[in-house]
Amino acid sequence: MAYHTVTTIWKENMAFETDNPLGNNVIIDTSKENGGDASGLSPKAMMLSSLAGCSGLDVVALLSKMRVEVDDFKIIVKGELTEEHPKYYSSVTVDYHFTGNNLKKDKIEKAVALSVEKYCGVMEMFRKFAEVKIEIFYHKK
Numbered sequence: 719m720a721y722h723t724v725t726t727i728w729k730e731n732m733a734f735e736t737d738n739p740l741g742n743n744v745i746i747d748t749s750k751e752n753g754g755d756a757s758g759l760s761p762k763a764m765m766l767s768s769l770a771g772c773s774g775l776d777v778v779a780l781l782s783k784m785r786v787e788v789d790d791f792k793i794i795v796k797g798e799l800t801e802e803h804p805k806y807y808s809s810v811t812v813d814y815h816f817t818g819n820n821l822k823k824d825k826i827e828k829a830v831a832l833s834v835e836k837y838c839g840v841m842e843m844f845r846k847f848a849e850v851k852i853e854i855f856y857h858k859k
Contacts, residue, residue, distance in 0.1 A: 733757055765807070765844075766795040772840035773812065776833035786825045789859050790817035797848070809849040812841075817857040830854055 726736040726746070732754035733747040745758025759767065770793040781788065792815045797807035814830055834841055834852055844850055
């Protein structure tokens with residue numbers, strides 16, 4: 719079984735610096751209205767970014783294997799928080815945006831589906847506590 723370990727160190731006020739197994743560092747902070755300096759990502763926003771990054775890595779790798787080229791690709795993730803504490807994302811919408819003039823929609827849809835249904839572990843974790851909705855958008859250059 720594989721393990722990941724991160725070390726998170728309190729820096730000052732409400733800010734923390736955390737690493738990842740690859741050795742990169744990220745600042746975690748909260749908004750000014752919650753006592754922070756807004757100097758980094760909030761923990762919940764980082765979760766949405768992790769979801770987008772995990773699926774994005776899958777999609778890019780799969781499209782490369784399929785020899786599919788796109789001019790631009792972005793993922794927008796929106797999370798709806800519960801009203802009561804502890805607040806968590808009860809639903810999440812993941813919008814995949816692909817830009818190009820000759821997009822191969824069938825292969826793009828296959829790559830997204832494989833990420834969503836098979837490869838993205840963060841997506842699977844989100845499904846344990848949230849309704850996850852997926853949508854694909856195509857844009858001409």
